[in-house]
Amino acid sequence: MKQKNMVLVAVAVACGLVAALLTSYSSAGSKPKSEETVAVLVAAKDLPVGTWLKKDTIGDLVVVKEFPAGTAPQVFVGNLDELADKRVVRTIRKGDSFNPKDVSKSAAIAPPDGYGMMSIPCTLDETVTGFVQPGSKVNILASIPSRRQGDKATVVTFMHDMLVLAVDGSSTITSDTPVSTSVGTVSFAVTSSTAELLHAAKTRGCHMRLILVGQTPMRSETPPLTEKQLWALLADMPLSEDRGGSDGGPDAKPAKSDTVKLVVAREDIPAGTQLTPEVIDTLFEMKEFAKPAPANGIEDVRGSTGKFVTKDLAAGQFLPKSFLGGDPRPQPKAVEPPAEKETPPVYHDVTITTGNGTKKIRYQVLPNGDYKYLGEVSVNAAPDKVPAADDDEEPAAKPAAKPAPKAAPKPPKSGEPAKDGEKV
Numbered sequence: 001m002k003q004k005n006m007v008l009v010a011v012a013v014a015c016g017l018v019a020a021l022l023t024s025y026s027s028a029g030s031k032p033k034s035e036e037t038v039a040v041l042v043a044a045k046d047l048p049v050g051t052w053l054k055k056d057t058i059g060d061l062v063v064v065k066e067f068p069a070g071t072a073p074q075v076f077v078g079n080l081d082e083l084a085d086k087r088v089v090r091t092i093r094k095g096d097s098f099n100p101k102d103v104s105k106s107a108a109i110a111p112p113d114g115y116g117m118m119s120i121p122c123t124l125d126e127t128v129t130g131f132v133q134p135g136s137k138v139n140i141l142a143s144i145p146s147r148r149q150g151d152k153a154t155v156v157t158f159m160h161d162m163l164v165l166a167v168d169g170s171s172t173i174t175s176d177t178p179v180s181t182s183v184g185t186v187s188f189a190v191t192s193s194t195a196e197l198l199h200a201a202k203t204r205g206c207h208m209r210l211i212l213v214g215q216t217p218m219r220s221e222t223p224p225l226t227e228k229q230l231w232a233l234l235a236d237m238p239l240s241e242d243r244g245g246s247d248g249g250p251d252a253k254p255a256k257s258d259t260v261k262l263v264v265a266r267e268d269i270p271a272g273t274q275l276t277p278e279v280i281d282t283l284f285e286m287k288e289f290a291k292p293a294p295a296n297g298i299e300d301v302r303g304s305t306g307k308f309v310t311k312d313l314a315a316g317q318f319l320p321k322s323f324l325g326g327d328p329r330p331q332p333k334a335v336e337p338p339a340e341k342e343t344p345p346v347y348h349d350v351t352i353t354t355g356n357g358t359k360k361i362r363y364q365v366l367p368n369g370d371y372k373y374l375g376e377v378s379v380n381a382a383p384d385k386v387p388a389a390d391d392d393e394e395p396a397a398k399p400a401a402k403p404a405p406k407a408a409p410k411p412p413k414s415g416e417p418a419k420d421g422e423k424v
Contacts, residue, residue, distance in 0.1 A: 036069040040076045043092045050135020051088040073097045109134045109165045115189040122186045128212045130180035136164040139211040163189040200234050259288040262297040262318040269313040296320045
């Protein structure tokens with residue numbers, strides 16, 4: 001019985017070995033279909049819209065990836081020749097496969113998702129003599145004028161890695177015409193914040209120039225300026241020497257040594273308002289202004305307590321010294337004493353009869369009793385007529401009195417002889 005069991009065990013082991021051998025042979029003879037792979041071209045890095053897949057650089061941008069046959073993309077590109085010398089028409093992320101429709105030798109560039117399009121005027125010289133094309137990546141160099149520095153300009157890299165969507169209204173990219181012969185405008189893919197900065201720079205009178213860059217950012221020894229720092233420059237505020245340490249911006253405060261505090265109206269203040277302590281605390285506040293400050297601005301309004309605002313002051317306007325004075329309310333006019341009535345002149349006429357006729361001489365009687373010679377008037381002249389003075393005739397201080405008539409001589413007494421010349 002024992003020997004019979006041993007034989008059965010040996011037979012069972014032999015059958016197992018034969019089955020294992022047959023299974024191994026079967027596995028080695030044919031590979032399961034699920035483990036078959038296909039070669040698919042994928043992006044080696046993020047490829048933005050307009051990336052040019054040149055033959056000599058395509059190896060740095062595209063790699064081959066093996067996909068199991070069951071998980072490979074339904075539509076893909078497996079041959080580099082299908083991508084060479086073409087441009088990407090949509091953003092492709094690292095590891096994404098290519099669809100034949102993702103590339104084209106001549107294609108219109110559209111803004112990426114989340115971006116808009118904005119144009120700025122540019123000349124041929126400012127666009128690298130025409131080498132900037134749709135799909136190019138550029139940095140924007142800006143020269144920002146500064147009134148604070150005596151019209152000196154601050155030159156900064158205003159924008160980094162900007163995607164060009166169109167040149168002169170054409171968004172078609174082609175490798176056949178890589179250089180433009182004339183340029184008037186360049187359109188960029190922008191966010192809302194970059195669009196606002198570009199518009200502010202344009203209205204500020206900044207001179208902008210494009211720098212053509214590759215698919216990787218340019219090296220720089222200084223960190224790029226933040227949007228707040230760019231707003232500070234456009235607002236003519238100074239930046240610290242350490243460009244990476246200052247935040248800047250419309251609400252950023254310049255260095256204390258470069259500012260001055262002036263009195264500013266909180267709201268509209270009409271002329272005639274008196275600067276009482278309550279009015280000063282309620283209607284005025286102190287604000288910082290970049291130097292040089294207005295020459296007539298008031299820095300301490302409390303020193304003018306009691307004075308009046310002589311002109312209307314708008315909200316947000318600083319208080320000039322020329323707007324302060326005494327009481328601007330109309331003052332009553334002084335009562336002038338009535339004018340004394342003039343005494344009419346008194347004239348005195350002297351009539352003289354000569355052998356040539358009769359004439360009338362007029363004098364004016366002065367208040368002190370003297371006579372002022374006026375001249376000759378006609379015999380029938382009005383009593384108040386003033387003749388023209390005769391410069392050749394000396395005026396008489398006082399008219400001569402008329403000679404008294406001689407008394408008739410007395411007749412001689414009887415018996416007395418008559419005097420010579422007397423009639424008897």
